[in-house]
Amino acid sequence: MADLRGRVGAGGYGPPVRVTIVTTLPDRRLLLVHAHPDDESIGTGSTMAHYAATGVHVTLVTCTLGEEGEIHVPALAQLAAAEADQLGGYRMGELAAACAALGVTDHRFLGGAGRYRDSGMMGLSTNEHPRAFWQADLDEAAGHLVEIMREVRPQVLITYDDNGFYGHPDHIQAHRVAMRAVELAATEGIAPAKVYWTAMPRSVLEAGLTHFAESSDNPFAGIEDLSELPFGSPDEEIAARIDATEQHAAKEGAMRAHATQIPATSWLYSIAGNFGAEFMGVEYFTLAMGEKGPGAGPYGWEDDLFAGLRVDGPDRAPVAVAGQR
Numbered sequence: 305m306a307d308l309r310g311r312v313g314a315g316g317y318g319p320p321v322r323v324t325i326v327t328t329l330p331d332r333r334l335l336l337v338h339a340h341p342d343d344e345s346i347g348t349g350s351t352m353a354h355y356a357a358t359g360v361h362v363t364l365v366t367c368t369l370g371e372e373g374e375i376h377v378p379a380l381a382q383l384a385a386a387e388a389d390q391l392g393g394y395r396m397g398e399l400a401a402a403c404a405a406l407g408v409t410d411h412r413f414l415g416g417a418g419r420y421r422d423s424g425m426m427g428l429s430t431n432e433h434p435r436a437f438w439q440a441d442l443d444e445a446a447g448h449l450v451e452i453m454r455e456v457r458p459q460v461l462i463t464y465d466d467n468g469f470y471g472h473p474d475h476i477q478a479h480r481v482a483m484r485a486v487e488l489a490a491t492e493g494i495a496p497a498k499v500y501w502t503a504m505p506r507s508v509l510e511a512g513l514t515h516f517a518e519s520s521d522n523p524f525a526g527i528e529d530l531s532e533l534p535f536g537s538p539d540e541e542i543a544a545r546i547d548a549t550e551q552h553a554a555k556e557g558a559m560r561a562h563a564t565q566i567p568a569t570s571w572l573y574s575i576a577g578n579f580g581a582e583f584m585g586v587e588y589f590t591l592a593m594g595e596k597g598p599g600a601g602p603y604g605w606e607d608d609l610f611a612g613l614r615v616d617g618p619d620r621a622p623v624a625v626a627g628q629r
């Protein structure tokens with residue numbers, strides 16, 4: 305995808321070798337900040353696959369290795385944090401396979417793999433681990449992200465809302481780090497033009513509640529009212545509906561790559577079978593920063609995260625990054 309041109313100066317025993325690398329990235333660049341391996345696929349897999357397939361440079365930043373996740377593959381049970389504590393390394397492989405399924409080639413871990421540890425669910429002692437992402441120094445963690453922004457210069461950033469979509473400490477922290485990084489990037493004039501948060505419209509949840517009420521495999525079992533759910537946005541607050549139905553199989557493939565986290569029998573797969581490709585393929589976002597582009601329908605939902613942005617004119621953001629080593 306990237307056009308790499310290298311120029312090598314005098315080498316041998318002469319002056320130090322000077323190499324200039326110019327990387328030219330596509331005009332449109334999308335950055336996603338997620339907490340754990342698997343969040344990218346479950347929450348934004350179709351959107352990532354859609355943009356990767358249409359020539360957008362998609363950069364995924366994952367903040368932790370997901371060391372505290374559950375393990376749904378019996379043969380791998382002893383990788384658990386309380387035993388061999390090898391789950392994080394294993395999940396790097398799952399994430400690589402998921403990215404391959406999504407067609408995403410630019411993936412990084414915030415601060416490098418293993419810098420920040422999965423904090424576990426809110427209130428657990430794992431929140432106190434010295435490397436827990438929940439304990440991260442905000443400016444230091446945001447600084448790692450700004451470095452990536454300097455390199456990639458994304459016009460659009462996706463992360464979670466201030467409740468981390470559903471309250472997990474690492475998701476809340478990913479939100480804080482991403483938003484702080486946007487602030488810091490703005491002081492250098494390189495902030496993304498638009499920042500989106502993942503979202504689920506109330507109307508979609510209501511449809512799900514009704515649809516599954518009689519099902520024995522009901523993901524909403526025990527929920528009587530939508531207000532009991534930790535997520536769900538009024539439809540009028542949604543800014544973008546990305547219909548990437550054509551990528552539903554890529555998203556499902558990416559989710560299956562996270563086999564330790566998502567059992568093959570998960571309702572996520574059966575719901576897709578019942579609801580059709582749209583369940584997997586359509587994802588929603590609220591706009592946290594930037595100007596909403598033109599949209600359609602009663603609430604003017606955008607169908608493209610780059611809507612309203614000028615990315616191919618003469619005043620586009622610089623796409624060439626020169627470096628030395």
Ligand SMILES: [Zn+2]
Binds near residue numbers: 339340343
């Ligand atoms: Zn997560």
